[in-house]
Amino acid sequence: MTEATRRKKLIEVSIPLEAINKASAHEKMPGIGPHPRGLHLWWARRPLAACRAVLFAQLVDDPSSWPERFPTEEAQKRERERLHKIIEAMVPWEASTNEHILNNARWEIARSVAWGRGEEPPPRSDPAAVLAYLQEKAPPVYDPFCGGGSIPLEAQRLGLRAYGSDLNPVAVLISKALVEIPPKFAGLPPVNPDRDPHRAWKGAEGLADDVRHYGQWMRDEAEKRIGHLYPKAKLPDGSEATVIAWLWARTVASPDPMAKGAHVPLVSSFMLSTRKGKQAWVEVVRDPAAQDGWRFEVTTGSLSTEEEKTIRLGTKAGKAEAFLCTLTGSPIERAYIQSEGKAGRLGIRLMAIVAEGQRTRIYLSPDDEHQLTASHLNEDETVNEARDSFLNSETPTRAMITGGVCSAYGLSTWGHIFTARQLKALTTFSSLITSVREKVKGDAEACGIEEGAPLSEAGTNSIAYADAIATYLAFAIDRAVDFNSSLVRWNPSNEKVMNTLARQALPMTFDFGEAAILNDVVGGFFPSCDFISKCILKVPAVGFAQIEQIDAPSNSYPIRPALLATDPPYFDNIGYAVLADFFYVWLRKSLREVWPVAFRRTLTPKDEELVATPYRHGGKENAEKFFMDGMSATLTAMHNAADSNSPTTVYYAFKQTEIASEGLTSSGWASFLQAVANAGFVIDGTWPMRTEQSARLIGHGANALASSIVLVCTKRPPTAAVTTRREFIARLKREMPGALQKIKEAGVGPVDMAQSALGPGMGVFTSYSKVLEPDDSEMTVRTAIALINEVREEILGEEDAHYDPATRFCIDWFQAFGMEAGKSGDAIGMANAYNLGLGDLEQAGVFHAKGGVARLLKRSEMRADWRPSTDRHLTHWECTQHLIRLLEDEHGGTEAAAALVAEMSPEDAEAARALAYRLYDICEKKGWAQEAQVYNLLAEEFPHLEQAALHHQAAHAPAQRSLDFGEVRQ
Incomplete structure (x- = not known):
């Protein structure tokens, strides 16, 4: 199919970007409950909302x-708006399990597929027929870097065949x-003997029920073996x-x-609970009878802000010295701690016990029995065997990952980062996988399922079913592993342990929490099983899917x-393979x-x-060559396999530091686009996907770009054809003027316009086999990007001609002086160019000139009762x-602003919106971050203002405007 006959897809023209970004940000917020990503931790997953919307629009x-x-x-605009509403309905997280909404989306895909084949789609009222049609006739979706599985998952949710591959076996x-x-066992009842025989089991409900049941069995079996290692806490009342x-x-x-070799504590914070009026903290008490002459004691009560600040410091010192000796007050330098750690001479001391009370936490001072119960395991045969065998490989160094690394303190193997009791418990659970697998197999055969x-x-x-249950239970072990290492922090604000890999690093943790893994607590094994069981219920479990371990370039x-x-x-970016070993060694x-096959290697x-x-590659230059060669081979393989009837989408994750330092033509971005073009692709769209929890720019600077660009x-x-530089420009x-207007209509704010404008610009550039420079050399992508930006700026400048003369003057003055003052003489000269006097500008309510000084009126100086209709x-x-x-006014807000829009003519309203983009662009170039934020705010809010204005007009009789614009619009 040629470009002339290929049908354009929605994503090539317009998508409801604001709704997608809002849903993507919401999905990342805490507290949304079980989510498919909860099955197992993986890094930098794309939000499901964005993947779902992009695939639909593809x-x-x-x-x-x-x-x-x-x-x-x-008619096309109305239909496009209807399709946008379907996307808006399906991107919220709550819609991901709403079959009515999903069936509507599936039918729209089936309709496009059917029309393209000269057929009619199955009836919308027959979801099963629509799903069958998509499985047979819609193109399969393939993600060659499937990672945490977001794209294949959303392809499956939309009723499509889902394929994926990755090099990393954990992914x-x-x-x-x-x-x-899940689709292999969808609709089947569980096999455990406690199942409800009268219940109808849908989707992956049976699978989830068995994960929970056999997880409980594993927990109970583990308690029989190691329950004595987890004693209860003794309260003061006995x-x-x-x-x-x-x-x-x-x-x-x-x-x-002076300390005579005594061991002293290294504590980042003594705070146990920060609940106001019910704080709990640890104190170091001098006690000659205690080991090393000191002991920990827990205190509860009320603290002032200053007292809490002091306690939060623990035994930390300043930046140059890591900690202070609690016995003498002398500094303990970080380098000394590292050398002692590498020599194996760091110890651990029980600091506090956290027990369960009546809807509260009870904090207790250390107990000798609890200290001895844990410490005697250091000589346990199982523990030492684990450290010497599968946990003997090295943890990452600073060269491998960004952020802190525990290896600098002697925790140089995976075995080193777990306490003896943690290792005993985790290896016990891991050894039970074989037993539970046999148990599930037996129960399945008792239910009539054959071998x-x-x-x-x-x-x-x-x-196979026993293997599936074993896989999910191994994931539960991995979740427990993440919450049961000596790198786990205790969070005093929510009073629970935090996971080891809360970020993409393995920093040293000096005071750490050890979860009671047999109990129903955060970090407990059965709560992990229960959580994973609930996450399974959130996957679609429909259609066909296949995931393979394949190296993308080959x-x-x-x-x-x-x-x-x-x-x-x-x-x-960070090498996830190194971090993935944290989980891989336990999964293996x-x-x-x-x-x-997946676990044939010792490590990933x-x-x-x-x-x-x-x-890894002997220097930066070799490393970049390795990446670009591999990415070029990957993109060429993708080009060869891609469906010619539909566009390919590639997510590109931007780094803010890269943009700030090198601009839009940064080496990584330009090199990546060059590889895409060299592979034979035409880049005709760049949609900014904002996936953080807030799309606002406050506190991030005016040029904070979206976290991802979808190419x-x-x-x-x-x-x-081959063309010349002149023809390209x-x-x-x-x-580009028409393309930029469509991008604005799609809801792209000023902050993302420069990136979005690269889409149509690169579409022109990459549509040619070559663009030749005057010396007949081939134009590079870097040069093309610079030219696209120049043309975009030129278009913005040409748009100034559509504004009234006073506004054109204000734009020129703003470019020269911003909101600061200048000389009246300069203002007179600039105003004369537009046949205006300073009196005209003051009468228009935009300018102030007095005593040889002139400036634009600040917004706070403008008339509060101003109305466009008068x-x-x-x-x-x-x-x-x-x-x-x-x-910006807390007493005004959207409603008051919408009332003004309602009084403006459509032409004036559109001009106000366009001016916001223009002024943002000026601010961005000048580095006026705070002023830029307000123009981006207006541009992003404008669609809402227009909608609210329509409601306002419907509720109020339209005012008759009797205006004489001749004085200012010449």
């Missing part, structure tokens, strides 16, 4: 593709657990309470000779042509028999990982500034 035809069905621009297993395993966690502090021999091939060989019978794509959507690694111990593959890591790519025809000037000297500058004034 497959659904834009109305302009069907002129016989939508013959006018107005592969996570994706299999999300999309490949009663007992369940332990939530033990809090430990590392110790080091004091370097001060068959294992899950790793695509089996679906009793052995991927020959077992299914083709395919709709390609992927989130590749950023060229110098638990599941080596279940997934023999590293050399092939497509990341520019200098330490929309189509195959360049082999007959693509001429075409940019012809096509202003006989109305300017677009006023329209924009007064709207911002009301949006």
